[in-house]
Amino acid sequence: MFSLERWLEVFEAISKNKLRTFLTGFSVATGILILVLLLGVGEGMKNGVEEQFQQDATNRISVYTGVTGVEYKGLNPGRRIQFKNQDYDLLVKNFGDEIEYKSSVYRIWTGLASYKDKSGSYRLEGVLPDYQFLENAGMIQGRFINEEDQEAFTKNVVIGKKVRDELFEDENPLGKLIEVRDINFKVVGVFQDPGGDREESKVLMSLATMQRVFGAGQDIRNLSFTLPKEESFDIALKKSNALISKLEAMLKAKHTVSPIDNSAINISNSIENSKRFYDLTANIKLFFWLIGLASLLAGIIGVSNIMLIIVKERTKEIGIRKALGAKPMSIVGMVLHESIFVTAVSGFMGLIIGLVLLEFVGPMINTEFISNPEVSFNIAISTVIVLVIAGAIAGFFPAWRGAKIKPINALREE
Amino acid sequence: MIEIKDLHKSYKIGKNSLHVLKGINFSVEEGELVAIMGSSGSGKSTLLNILGMLDEADLGTYHLDGVEIKNLTEKTAANYRNKFLGFIFQSFNLINYKSALDNVALPLYYQNINRKERMERAMSYLEKVGLADWAKHLPNELSGGQKQRVAIARALAGQPKVILADELTGALDSTTSYEIMNLIQEINDEGKTILVVTHEDDIAHMTKRIVNLKDGVIIDDRKVKQVKALENV
Numbered sequence: 001m002f003s004l005e006r007w008l009e010v011f012e013a014i015s016k017n018k019l020r021t022f023l024t025g026f027s028v029a030t031g032i033l034i035l036v037l038l039l040g041v042g043e044g045m046k047n048g049v050e051e052q053f054q055q056d057a058t059n060r061i062s063v064y065t066g067v068t069g070v071e072y073k074g075l076n077p078g079r080r081i082q083f084k085n086q087d088y089d090l091l092v093k094n095f096g097d098e099i100e101y102k103s104s105v106y107r108i109w110t111g112l113a114s115y116k117d118k119s120g121s122y123r124l125e126g127v128l129p130d131y132q133f134l135e136n137a138g139m140i141q142g143r144f145i146n147e148e149d150q151e152a153f154t155k156n157v158v159i160g161k162k163v164r165d166e167l168f169e170d171e172n173p174l175g176k177l178i179e180v181r182d183i184n185f186k187v188v189g190v191f192q193d194p195g196g197d198r199e200e201s202k203v204l205m206s207l208a209t210m211q212r213v214f215g216a217g218q219d220i221r222n223l224s225f226t227l228p229k230e231e232s233f234d235i236a237l238k239k240s241n242a243l244i245s246k247l248e249a250m251l252k253a254k255h256t257v258s259p260i261d262n263s264a265i266n267i268s269n270s271i272e273n274s275k276r277f278y279d280l281t282a283n284i285k286l287f288f289w290l291i292g293l294a295s296l297l298a299g300i301i302g303v304s305n306i307m308l309i310i311v312k313e314r315t316k317e318i319g320i321r322k323a324l325g326a327k328p329m330s331i332v333g334m335v336l337h338e339s340i341f342v343t344a345v346s347g348f349m350g351l352i353i354g355l356v357l358l359e360f361v362g363p364m365i366n367t368e369f370i371s372n373p374e375v376s377f378n379i380a381i382s383t384v385i386v387l388v389i390a391g392a393i394a395g396f397f398p399a400w401r402g403a404k405i406k407p408i409n410a411l412r413e414e
Numbered sequence: 415m416i417e418i419k420d421l422h423k424s425y426k427i428g429k430n431s432l433h434v435l436k437g438i439n440f441s442v443e444e445g446e447l448v449a450i451m452g453s454s455g456s457g458k459s460t461l462l463n464i465l466g467m468l469d470e471a472d473l474g475t476y477h478l479d480g481v482e483i484k485n486l487t488e489k490t491a492a493n494y495r496n497k498f499l500g501f502i503f504q505s506f507n508l509i510n511y512k513s514a515l516d517n518v519a520l521p522l523y524y525q526n527i528n529r530k531e532r533m534e535r536a537m538s539y540l541e542k543v544g545l546a547d548w549a550k551h552l553p554n555e556l557s558g559g560q561k562q563r564v565a566i567a568r569a570l571a572g573q574p575k576v577i578l579a580d581e582l583t584g585a586l587d588s589t590t591s592y593e594i595m596n597l598i599q600e601i602n603d604e605g606k607t608i609l610v611v612t613h614e615d616d617i618a619h620m621t622k623r624i625v626n627l628k629d630g631v632i633i634d635d636r637k638v639k640q641v642k643a644l645e646n647v
Contacts, residue, residue, distance in 0.1 A: 016511035325496020325524040
């Protein structure tokens, strides 16, 4: 394989048989090109679908406090645990890298709100800006609570769609003042929530405003956060369970709660709901892998076919070489050496063209269901290697048969 | 140089068996120029193929330069062909994508001689057949006679013990044929053993001995007075 003489012989055969080389190379290159594009589109489709169903992927975790159930370190049961802002800070400090969206929440279950002559009783919540994503709240009008509201204690509120419908009817609520528990707030946005009426009968303001205006000090009712999407449901489940047990241990230690106490700190996890989404993306992946494998198979068959034709075409040459003293293995080596070289070079050319196309044309495609088509370089390169190896194996048999033909028969071939 | 005893060969065609060679006894000394003659179907090509180790006999013995040729594996046959034999074919059998020089150098490639020396030796044989100026040309740029000269140079390049020529003038006009035969005679005069299969009388008479084959047996084997090809040109 590595003798210079053989390489020279192969290069001569390649350069003197340009059409044959071109045809072989062309079919291998287009095969790989199509495969790369297909895998790229598959990946794009997966991305697109993921974007569409993103919210379902969220694995939301909420932490609530309650009353201690068991005696611990001399403290009697029945003690109420209260979260403070520092519990949120602790969460961010210890798990900030592992979580995606996060917010602490202060809540007043019922608050009377009125505008002009209309009024209603709604849930009041003080939240952080990420809360929009935790709740999947979509803005119909205006904006959500932002950092500035939090830092400057602004009396801005965002109201649910039901609140708007009841208080404002057809009037535009933006910029209007509503009275909540006898204090005026300015409406800066209206949201809708996939949760429906119940979730839309809420009035939201920044946590800092809420704590100050309603005299809650540093108190918070719960911690909510989401974990980022993972490769598979199993990984997501594992990670979320690991995080939950660490978090629980940490909070229990901080509030002097017994490790076996089940009622003082409650953590609820929505991961089971995200299983459907993981199944969907897994199925899309599987589908494109099957298509990819099928086209790889087609490519292998194509390469084998070409190899067969090449050997057939070279039968007479093989006869001449054998008459001049070529040994069977040298014939096999010569044919395979040339074909592996040609398939490898053209395979990589197809690969590079495909990657370049995906790189430059890919970002231009952004329909609803295809976004950012791309292909992993490792996958692409291993398909090329598989194709080359398969071509070599497929080529070996015709080459071997060619080498076995009696020279006298090979020479008779016209 | 060549010693053949009681050689038999038959081919299976469907259910019938065709007995082509029916006990050939035949020997060639070093430096001889022998014509094997016979009409088509007489078995002369089969005999040549067996001599050339391109085909194997069913029965009988074959010694080449004192080495018994039997039960050859592909590998040893290739080795013997490379070392002992040079072939010249009616249809030239040059590799069409290789230049004249590269064609001549090919047997040396299979003798594992390095490229530089291959090219030098091949060039000297091309000079010998008078085609040094055509070294870089491809076979399809050469006339029939030139192609056969290249083939002769190639047959000589491996420095074989015996040259086997199968109807080497079969595809050439008579003037060119005589030129080629003249070259063969010159090579033979230098001491090379050459066997020529032909069905043409005039070509046969340019050798030193004619072996006549009919229906798979030798019916006649005699030395003849060599006609110098040059006289006919």
